[in-house]
Amino acid sequence: MKALKVIIFSVVTIAVVFYLVVITAAPLRKVAELNRLATSDSVFMNKYTAIATYPKLLPLVKEKAHLQAQIEMAESDSIGLVINVKEKKASLMLKGVEIHSSLIKELNIDPVFKGIESPAYRKMFTNPIHNVGEYSSVIKEPIVYKKAPKDTIEAMKMLTLPVAPEPEPAYVNYDLQYGIKLILVQDKWETEADLIEEKKYTDDMKKLRIHNSIGLLKNLREPSYIPVISAVMDGKEVRAIYRALPQKANIVFIF
Numbered sequence: 655m656k657a658l659k660v661i662i663f664s665v666v667t668i669a670v671v672f673y674l675v676v677i678t679a680a681p682l683r684k685v686a687e688l689n690r691l692a693t694s695d696s697v698f699m700n701k702y703t704a705i706a707t708y709p710k711l712l713p714l715v716k717e718k719a720h721l722q723a724q725i726e727m728a729e730s731d732s733i734g735l736v737i738n739v740k741e742k743k744a745s746l747m748l749k750g751v752e753i754h755s756s757l758i759k760e761l762n763i764d765p766v767f768k769g770i771e772s773p774a775y776r777k778m779f780t781n782p783i784h785n786v787g788e789y790s791s792v793i794k795e796p797i798v799y800k801k802a803p804k805d806t807i808e809a810m811k812m813l814t815l816p817v818a819p820e821p822e823p824a825y826v827n828y829d830l831q832y833g834i835k836l837i838l839v840q841d842k843w844e845t846e847a848d849l850i851e852e853k854k855y856t857d858d859m860k861k862l863r864i865h866n867s868i869g870l871l872k873n874l875r876e877p878s879y880i881p882v883i884s885a886v887m888d889g890k891e892v893r894a895i896y897r898a899l900p901q902k903a904n905i906v907f908i909f
Contacts, residue, residue: 680866684879685769688832692773705772715772716909719779723906724750727782734782734904735895737836737885739763741908744838744885746898754898756891759841764881767909778832782904785836787829789858791851792822792896823851824892827858828903835862835882836905838896840889883907 692698692706705711727734728750736745742761746754770778824840843852866879 760886824889
């Protein structure tokens, strides 16, 4: 009996240790994958040998990448989004001009981004990043349906002040290039519709955590890990940003 307990304890201990190794290894492999975007490109590495040789240049690499990405964004006729991590601010930009800014009340950045080295950072963030998929609880262009009046009397009866519709829940989930995810979500859940959407948001985050935790168990050679940038804001700000951006949005991150 004592021997059986020892065996069970040993098996459980090994399983726990293996799980801890797995959840640690998954983000590290993602870091390595992102860094290989640059190191596997010999032409790119030959062009930027200095930033690869001197890691301390990373702050300058970041600053230059941010500026170049914003310059490219300014050349577009569409509105773009700049997420400034340092200032906790989301800005809508058009032709280099900030047309709207939103305070980010809570900002969560995946630790994976701290492991990106200078060459990969330059390769990834010198240009705006695009969304390749999305989910949104917000309607892009709200449509109001009205019944046409039958006659002038009915038309006069309809001459009342418009009632503003109840604000939609604000939860936007962008899938970006490089397997990155950007989430914009409201800070308060008050209405019945809010509570329904909050459950979806909570379930999505739970599924994402499970995915990132056991992704390596599913495929030891090619684990799937999704780095997330999550911004919590006023609901009206999330709605304004989503409706202002085109279907294929230009997004710049300032880390």
